[in-house]
Amino acid sequence: MSQILPQDQIDAWQEKLADHQHPMELAVDVLRAIQHHHGWVPDEGVELAARLLGTTPLKVEELATFYDKIYRRPVGRRVIRLCDSICCWSRGGEDIAAYLQKKLGITLGETSSDGAFTLLPSCCLGACGEAPAMMIGLKLHGNLTVERIDQILAAEGGEARP
Numbered sequence: 001m002s003q004i005l006p007q008d009q010i011d012a013w014q015e016k017l018a019d020h021q022h023p024m025e026l027a028v029d030v031l032r033a034i035q036h037h038h039g040w041v042p043d044e045g046v047e048l049a050a051r052l053l054g055t056t057p058l059k060v061e062e063l064a065t066f067y068d069k070i071y072r073r074p075v076g077r078r079v080i081r082l083c084d085s086i087c088c089w090s091r092g093g094e095d096i097a098a099y100l101q102k103k104l105g106i107t108l109g110e111t112s113s114d115g116a117f118t119l120l121p122s123c124c125l126g127a128c129g130e131a132p133a134m135m136i137g138l139k140l141h142g143n144l145t146v147e148r149i150d151q152i153l154a155a156e157g158g159e160a161r162p
C-alpha cells in the first residue's frame with residue numbers, strides 16, 4: 001500500500017483522523033492526498049481511504065466518482081477541463097475544442113501519447129464572462145483563442161507532441 005501513499009503520510013492521516021469528530025469531512029482531502037502522490041486514485045486508494053476514514057469502500061467510491069477533480073483512471077501529467085456549457089459554446093467553444101483535440105492529437109476523454117495532457121469536457125467552470133474557458137489543474141484560462149491556447153500549452157510544459 002506504500003506506493004499509493006507513503007507510510008509517513010498514512011501515519012499522519014491516522015493521527016489526524018483519530019482526533020477528528022467527523023472523519024468523513026476529510027474524505028476528499030484524503031483522496032486528494034492519494035491522488036497527489038499516485039497521480040490518480042486506483043481501487044487500492046479507495047480501499048486505503050476507507051480504512052483510514054473508518055468507512056466502507058462503497059462510501060468512498062460514491063465521493064470519488066462525484067467529485068470531478070478526483071480521477072479514478074490514469075490521467076496525464078496535466079488535466080485540461082474544457083467547458084462545454086452554453087456561454088462557452090455560444091462564444092466559439094466548439095472551435096476551441098476542435099483546435100485543442102487537433103493540437104493534442106486526442107479526442108475528449110483521452111490522454112496524449114506522451115502522457116503530458118488529458119483533455120476532459122466539463123460543465124460550466126464559473127467563468128462565463130470570460131468564455132470560452134478551460135482549466136488546467138486548478139488554474140483557469142479564459143477568453144480562449146487558438147493563439148492563446150498555443151501560448152498556454154507552451155507555458156504548461158511545451159507542445160504535447162514532439
Ligand code: FES
Pocket residue numbers: 083084085086087088089123124125126127128131132133
Ligand atoms: S459556460 Fe463556460 S464557464 Fe460558464
